[in-house]
Amino acid sequence: MSPKRVHNFNAGPSVLPMPVLETAHAELFDFAGCGMSVMEMSHRSKEFEGIIRTAEADLKELMGIPDNYKIVFVQGGATLNFAMIPMNFRPAGASADYLITGAWSRSAHKEAVKLGTTRVAFTDEAENYIRLPLDEEVSIDPKAAYVHFCHNETIHGVEFRTEPVVPEGIPLICDMSSDFLSQPVDVSKYGMIYAGAQKNAGPSGVVVCIIRDDLLARVPEKMPALLDYRLLAESGSMHNTPPCWSIYIVGLVLKWLKSLGGLPAIHKINKEKAALVYGAIDSSGGFYRGHAQPSSRSIMNVPFRLPSEELEELFVKESKAAGLIGLKGHRSVGGLRASIYNALPMESARALAVFMADFHKAHG
Secondary structure, eight states, rough: OOOOOOOOOOOSSSOOOHHHHHHHHHSSOSSTTTTSOOSOOOOHHHHHHHHHHHHHOOOOOOOHOOOTTEEEEESSHHHHHHHHHHHSSOOTEEEEEEOOOOOOHHHHHHHHHHHSSEEEEEOOGGGOOOOOOGGGGGGOTOOOEEEEEEEEETTTEEEOOSOOOOTTTTHHHHHHHHTTTTTTOGGGSSSEEEEETTTSSSSOEEEEEEEEHHHHHHHHOTGGGOOOOHHHHHTTSSOOOOHHHHHHHHHHHHHHHHHSSSHHHHHHHHHHHHHHHHHHHHHTTSEEESOOOOGBBSSEEEEEOOHHHHHHHHHHHHHEEEEEEOOOOOOOTTTTEEOOOTSOOOHHHHHHHHHHHHHHHHHH
């Protein structure tokens, strides 16, 4: 009998692919005939060595990662990396530039300020983060140690279509947590990409970092060991015990993506799912109001409002009763939010669009 599954729109931790859950279930007690679970085995064992190196190889293949980059699995969530990045890559006395387009880029900037000099190269705070910058609105310090931005803002639902234009020689560092692996990316344009796994790549507990060798060469001496990207890269992400189970699940997700046809294939699916949800918003005659301007809309996170908070509360209640889970918006924006990550089935996006149309008909 198939398990009862809800339509899971949680923003993270979020839905995982059924084939991944089925494989993890089948291997829970005995991984590859070794007589134990991945949760029980030594991270120094040949079995786990195979898991983590295969995951690296599959990620490199999927994203087309050049040879002058290292893949590092880090604990502490993307939030710890907000502090690690300036500690590792902003030399003493130097400054770094930040584009602030929502809650997560704002949080990254706040952490960097605690540790040294920063500049805000763009912010849309006055408009409550409804759009991305035009090229002419971004002011980059030509001496910046790096430029940091967030590719997709989970809370405010804005997503970059192309990378910000930065002067040659300045590394571009990107938090891709909520749209990682959702579309093809030219990794060579970045000094570093990092992503908490719990939205598109796996469960919580691990961050995937892709770091160019010249940035790793900048890391100062005498860094605390677990905050030192260079040391973590040199140790193959195993200076200490890594989050073995989380890395194992990431590896299964990567294989699932490869089976679909890679990032171009999942990008096509994601755009189709997003079109269903935005179609329900745009065809409602203003009953549903999207937060982000259409030109800046995310295909991963769709925040929207209804005419009143009372209707929003009723929407959450009735959608939950219909098996649509996780649609309450973030407290800082309010309203509703649908997170339509890679693993969300097309049928879930259709179910939401139908529910939205029915709710509009009943209460509009």
